[in-house]
Amino acid sequence: MSQLKHLLSAADLSREAAIGILDVAEEMAGVNARAIKKLPTLQGKTVVNLFFEDSTRTRISFELAEKRLSADVINFAAKGSSVSKGESLKDTAQTLEAMGADAVVIRHGASGAAQKLAQSGWIDGAIINAGDGTHEHPTQALLDAFTIRRRTHGAGSSAGKGLDGLRVVIVGDVLHSRVARSNAILLNTLGAQVHFVAPPTLVPANPAGIQAKIHYDFDAALAEVKPDAVMMLRIQSERMNASYFPSEREYSRVWGMDSQRLAALKPGALLMHPGPMNRGLEITAEAADSPNSTVLEQVSNGVSVRMAVLYTLMATERN
Amino acid sequence: MTSLIIKNATLPNGSVADIAIDGETIAAVGTNLATDGATVIDATGLVALPGFVDLHTHLREPGFEGSETVLTGSRSAAAGGFTAVHAMANTSPVQDTAGVVEQVKALGEAAGFVDVVPVGAVTVGLEGKQLAELGAMANSRAQVRVFSDDGKCVHDPVLMRRALEYVKAFDGVVAQHAQEPRLTEGAQMNEGRVSAELGLTGWPAVAEESIIARDVLLAEHVGSRVHICHLSTAGSVEIVRWAKAKGIAVTAEVTPHHLLLTDELARSYDAVYKVNPPLRTQEDVLALREALIDGTIDIIATDHAPHPTESKDCEWQAAAFGMLGLEIAASVAQEVLVESGRSNWQRLAEVLSLNPAKIGRLSEQGQEIAAGAVANIALIDPAAKREIADTQSKSKNNPYRGLNLPGAVVHTIYRGYPTVASGTVAEKGRN
Numbered sequence: 242m243s244q245l246k247h248l249l250s251a252a253d254l255s256r257e258a259a260i261g262i263l264d265v266a267e268e269m270a271g272v273n274a275r276a277i278k279k280l281p282t283l284q285g286k287t288v289v290n291l292f293f294e295d296s297t298r299t300r301i302s303f304e305l306a307e308k309r310l311s312a313d314v315i316n317f318a319a320k321g322s323s324v325s326k327g328e329s330l331k332d333t334a335q336t337l338e339a340m341g342a343d344a345v346v347i348r349h350g351a352s353g354a355a356q357k358l359a360q361s362g363w364i365d366g367a368i369i370n371a372g373d374g375t376h377e378h379p380t381q382a383l384l385d386a387f388t389i390r391r392r393t394h395g396a397g398s399s400a401g402k403g404l405d406g407l408r409v410v411i412v413g414d415v416l417h418s419r420v421a422r423s424n425a426i427l428l429n430t431l432g433a434q435v436h437f438v439a440p441p442t443l444v445p446a447n448p449a450g451i452q453a454k455i456h457y458d459f460d461a462a463l464a465e466v467k468p469d470a471v472m473m474l475r476i477q478s479e480r481m482n483a484s485y486f487p488s489e490r491e492y493s494r495v496w497g498m499d500s501q502r503l504a505a506l507k508p509g510a511l512l513m514h515p516g517p518m519n520r521g522l523e524i525t526a527e528a529a530d531s532p533n534s535t536v537l538e539q540v541s542n543g544v545s546v547r548m549a550v551l552y553t554l555m556a557t558e559r560n
Numbered sequence: 561m562t563s564l565i566i567k568n569a570t571l572p573n574g575s576v577a578d579i580a581i582d583g584e585t586i587a588a589v590g591t592n593l594a595t596d597g598a599t600v601i602d603a604t605g606l607v608a609l610p611g612f613v614d615l616h617t618h619l620r621e622p623g624f625e626g627s628e629t630v631l632t633g634s635r636s637a638a639a640g641g642f643t644a645v646h647a648m649a650n651t652s653p654v655q656d657t658a659g660v661v662e663q664v665k666a667l668g669e670a671a672g673f674v675d676v677v678p679v680g681a682v683t684v685g686l687e688g689k690q691l692a693e694l695g696a697m698a699n700s701r702a703q704v705r706v707f708s709d710d711g712k713c714v715h716d717p718v719l720m721r722r723a724l725e726y727v728k729a730f731d732g733v734v735a736q737h738a739q740e741p742r743l744t745e746g747a748q749m750n751e752g753r754v755s756a757e758l759g760l761t762g763w764p765a766v767a768e769e770s771i772i773a774r775d776v777l778l779a780e781h782v783g784s785r786v787h788i789c790h791l792s793t794a795g796s797v798e799i800v801r802w803a804k805a806k807g808i809a810v811t812a813e814v815t816p817h818h819l820l821l822t823d824e825l826a827r828s829y830d831a832v833y834k835v836n837p838p839l840r841t842q843e844d845v846l847a848l849r850e851a852l853i854d855g856t857i858d859i860i861a862t863d864h865a866p867h868p869t870e871s872k873d874c875e876w877q878a879a880a881f882g883m884l885g886l887e888i889a890a891s892v893a894q895e896v897l898v899e900s901g902r903s904n905w906q907r908l909a910e911v912l913s914l915n916p917a918k919i920g921r922l923s924e925q926g927q928e929i930a931a932g933a934v935a936n937i938a939l940i941d942p943a944a945k946r947e948i949a950d951t952q953s954k955s956k957n958n959p960y961r962g963l964n965l966p967g968a969v970v971h972t973i974y975r976g977y978p979t980v981a982s983g984t985v986a987e988k989g990r991n
Contacts, residue, residue, distance in 0.1 A: 375759035422759060450756055
């Protein structure tokens with residue numbers, strides 16, 4: 242496997258590299274199932290979780306992954322820190338560098354912030370993109386792929402496998418979704434076929450560079466594609482105020498996952514959501530709590546996958 | 561009495577001649593002119609062009625002297641072969657009164673490297689609400705003829721109509737920054753394939769084109785002339801072409817960066833490529849080049865927009881819009897018009913000197929090189945290949961750094977005074 246220094250985009254991962262991380266994640270899942278859930282791998286290494294946006298879920302997932310690998314963990318939240326007093330990304334990065342951070346997990350509201358950090362020369366450590374604006378969220382895509390692979394092939398027999406021939410439908414606000422962008426890239430890399438279902442207002446004006454087939458009719462898409470997994474994206478209510486769609490009721494009726502659409506899925510199809518869910522908006526409670534739902538698996542798989550990413554970027558640099 | 565003589569220069573029409581200069585004026589153009597003890601510039605192999613005129617420069621003074629001053633911007637202009645620049649109005653205070661435009665003109669005279677021609681704001685404080693005192697600026701010592709809220713669009717159609725009508729009184733022109741504000745809220749880069757992949761908010765071509773379409777129709781309706789700043793899309797070219805065919809008095813400019821660079825560069829998330837209007841696609845670049853060659857686009861204007869390092873060395877979304885341009889404009893023009901084999905030096909002289917001077921109603925700039933003309937001359941080495949490095953500007957937001965471009969300005973003569981000699985900018989201006 243070629244040496245990966247940062248994880249900024251799902252496009253950084255070749256098929257081989259992606260499967261390598263998923264395989265390591267399987268081993269990490271084994272660790273996470275033990276009574277003592279800890280490895281000494283990153284002892285003496287410092288990882289900073291640099292969060293310019295609120296995201297408790299992603300932050301604690303990374304934090305748990307870092308701690309289970311025995312890293313020293315610093316949480317640097319923008320709110321209440323010098324960042325909210327106008328300190329720039331550059332100053333923050335240089336400060337962390339001066340303190341000797343070996344890796345920085347960054348969540349930022351600006352697209353490209355992680356790449357800027359990695360290419361700027363401000364900081365030397367590994368940069369992991371934990372979500373940059375409306376651009377990408379590669380560890381989410383990895384945990385989604387991991388979840389699909391595990392459910393499809395079984396935990397014990399997933400190793401070395403991709404997602405070849407599987408069909409995944411991603412539904413909702415594709416335009417503003419870093420989850421959709423990273424998933425479209427990684428799922429294709431792993432051999433799956435990607436479909437988007439969205440109101441036309443929430444699809445990029447020119448999606449030519451995104452490898453996915455676009456549908457406007459959810460029911461027709463489910464009937465035509467017969468997906469192995471359906472991923473519902475979180476819809477932000479402020480989109481409604483910007484006229485992307487007329488009302489929450491209309492959105493949930495036309496683009497939401499309900500019992501009827503759930504019943505139309507083939508048996509065993511995965512129903513995924515990156516969380517946090519708006520129950521009653523993009524997904525009904527019945528659907529969210531159904532056996533098809535992988536929401537909680539995604540959360541626990543997230544820890545294993547993030548351990549695998551940290552391991553891959555940081556443990557190998559010793560050699 | 562000849563003070564300066566340029567020997568063996570190639571004129572835009574291809575003929576080789578000597579140019580004798582007496583004080584501020586070209587005394588004679590001909591072969592084997594006597595040197596008479598005058599200073600001699602050997603221009604063998606160099607192309608002599610009328611000094612360039614920029615219709616769109618941000619000199620940042622007063623108010624943003626950390627980015628540029630009238631002096632540093634003037635030196636950068638001279639290094640680029642310019643002998644006149646139009647200083648855009650978005651200073652602080654805004655150039656919306658006779659007092660401020662006169663101050664900027666005075667700063668230009670004190671610097672002495674180019675004619676600094678202030679542009680007046682169309683509306684008070686560039687706020688798009690109330691007309692600035694256009695007449696007072698026109699009648700001031702600064703003799704303002706070009707009015708623009710550049711950086712912001714005069715988007716209120718009634719206000720735009722009134723401005724177009726009002727400036728007829730003194731043969732002025734409104735230079736529109738065509739950007740429909742609602743369609744570009746939060747916009748970061750060209751809306752297209754690349755913005756979709758990068759997750760940066762798109763800036764649709766229609767936001768520019770809809771305003772241009774409206775304004776050419778308004779100009780036709782009220783019988784005024786209108787100038788379109790930094791036209792950047794293939795669709796805008798089509799609208800201007802249509803308007804010109806219809807006889808509407810519209811002129812249009814294109815920047816060097818829109819002739820050379822595309823939105824693919826945004827993939828680096830390096831904010832040096834962040835500009836308003838945004839870099840567009842290769843198709844747009846080709847349409848703009850074609851339009852410059854066929855005359856649909858009248859001029860190249862730099863939109864030279866210096867910014868301090870901290871405004872660019874940050875995440876894309878937080879960065880300022882704008883890039884430098886004065887010192888590469890001639891090279892880009894040479895690339896597009898001459899090296900391409902599609903046009904010639906005469907056209908280059910038109911788009912960088914003659915036409916912008918006409919639009920700005922400058923009588924002492926943009927003159928053909930001939931006896932009696934003011935001695936504003938740029939001497940270019942067309943064979944030079946140069947890798948773009950640092951510039952005379954106070955700022956470093958130079959997207960051309962590291963690119964190889966043809967041609968180099970070797971000498972610039974401003975009103976008979978060499979502001980650039982053998983590639984080196986003079987220590988002092990002509991005063």
